[in-house]
Amino acid sequence: MxxxxxxxxxxxxxxxxxxxxxxxxxxxxxxxxxxxxxxxxxxxxxxxxEPLFLERAGGPVSGLTRVLNATGVVVHTNVGRAPLSAEAVDAMVNAAGYVDVEMDLGTGLRSRMRGAEAAAALLAACPAAEDALVVNNGAAALLLACAALAEGSKVVISRGELIEIGAGFRLPELIESAHVELVEVGATNRTHPHDYAAAAPGAAAILKVHPSNYRIHGFTAEAGVEQLRAVADEHGLALVVDTGSGLLRPDPALPDEPDAATALKQGADIVLFSGDKLLGGPQAGVILGRRWAVEKLKKHPLARAVRIDKLRLAALEASVRERSTPTSDYLHADPEELRRRAEELARRVGGRVVAHDGRVGGGGAPGHPLPGWAVELPERLAAPLRAGSPAVIGRVHEGRLLLDLRCVPPAEDETIAARVEECMS
The missing domain is CATH 1.10.40 (Ribonucleotide Reductase Protein R1; domain 1)
Known part of the structure; x- marks a missing residue:
């Protein structure tokens, strides 16, 4: 043969x-x-x-697959964190061609005002800040802050805040790469202002970090920003606060989540966070703070290495100026409306509607529930739903597949139903 x-x-x-x-x-x-x-x-x-070659050669140039997020996790790192609004996408498309990102159109000369529009939008949204700078991502913002404010010196930090962030990157290793020495104070569960004060002599900065994906309960204590401001003033130190998740101002729906405006009012010199989490924008490292401190970051040589591109600057400006973003809409979704949509999906494809708590995700508000509803289906549907186009991802839990429509645009409910019916058949 x-x-x-x-x-x-x-x-x-x-x-x-x-x-x-x-x-x-x-x-x-x-x-x-x-x-x-x-x-x-x-x-x-x-x-x-041959037919597969023709199909794929004529398909999308990008290898990324569009995903409908039916997990109930709003800032889902594995599928790209915050989804951009239509206005932010339009802004990126407009910026994809030639734009005046580093040109003064009045004089025709090169401008040093790269990112000025995004910075202005941030300052308007957070008046407590005197100046703003945007870099590539949150880790880059932290690296630049430590290098500019404490290079060759010491940074004081609580042991309970020496966390590991996504993909196995550990905060101590990242910070020490800025040529600073970390001084760990306190204990994992309890750190007091006097712990920072004892380590302050010879240091250049105090760093306070939001612990992101975990929370310690029980016999705990931590020093607040106002208390750390007093220590920093007494010893002539800079105070850097990494709020992590990108909340600009207090949100009643997330009562324990730190926000930039409050940290600045309480005395932080620099506040930094990610742009693609609760802010609802593209990947970015946002730096807000006192003018003298932000200016030091702008002048440091590392600022050039971590600068952000024109597309994300445009998307960030649009996201900040908007009244609402998809991320905000999903966080504040009406549970009764979610129930109505779940019941309609269950009526169409079968399954059972069950109470289901969504999550903020992305290190924001760890453990904080977002009450909602999901459609319970057989677990065997999870893999074929992920394999189709668009891919549909749900939550697999205790032998069940749960489809939570919180982060699915209502216009895509029909697509979800059609994909489930396709996989069932």
Missing amino acids: SDPRRSIPRTDALLSLIDAPRLSQPALKALAAELQGAARRGEIAPRDV
């Missing part, structure tokens, strides 16, 4: 099928090699190589 692999189409034969390629020649050759390899391994039939 002849080997069926002999019928796998040659690369030149596949390339000749494309009259007006959207992909580059190297990308088309890589796609051909991928499909030929799959056919040789028996993962697909040789006869399927």
Whole structure:
């Protein structure tokens, strides 16, 4: 018998099928090699190589798959954290061409005002800040703050705030890469103002970090920003507060979540946080604070290495200026409306409507429930729902698949129902 692999189409034969390629020649050759390899391994039939090649060569240029987030987790890091609003997307599209990101159109000369529009939007939204700077992400903001305010010196931090952030990055290692020495004070569960004061001589800054994805209960104590301001003033130290999740001002729905405005009013010199969490914008590291402190960060050589691109500057400005963002809408979703939508989905596809608490996610408000509802379906549907287009991800819990529509735009409810029906059949 002849080997069926002999019928796998040659690369030149596949390339000749494309009259007006959207992909580059190297990308088309890589796609051909991928499909030929799959056919040789028996993962697909040789006869399927040609139609799959034509389908994928004419498909989206990006390899990212659109996802409908039915987990109930609003700031879901694994699927891109905060979804952008239509206005923020439009702003990015407008900025995709030539824009005056570093040009003074009045004089025609180069401008040093890169990011000025985004900074102005942030200052308008948070009047407690005197100046603003935006960098690549939250980790970059922390790295730059430590380098600019304490390079070659010491930074005092509570042991209970030496956390590990996403993908295994540990805060101490990140901070020490700025050529500073960390001075750990207090205990994991209790740190007092006098602990900071004892370590202050010879230091350059105090750092207070939101503990992100965990919370300690019971016999605990921590020094507040006002108390740390007093210690910093007594010893001539800068006070840096990393609020983490990006809340600009207090939100009654998240009563224990720190916000930038309050930290600044209580005396922080610098407040920093991520732009793609509760702020509801793109990935960014937002730095707000006193003019002298922000100016030091702007002048540090590392600022150039961590600067942000024009697309995200545009999206961040739009997100801050908007009345509301998808993230805010999902956080404050009406539980009764969520129940009505869940009941309609269950009526369409079967399953049972059950009470389900959503979560903020992204390190924000750890353990804080967002009351809502979900449709309970067999766990076996989870994998095929993830494999389709658009991918639908739900929460698998105790042998059940839970679809929570909190973070699904209402216009996509029909898409969710159609995907479930497709997988059931």
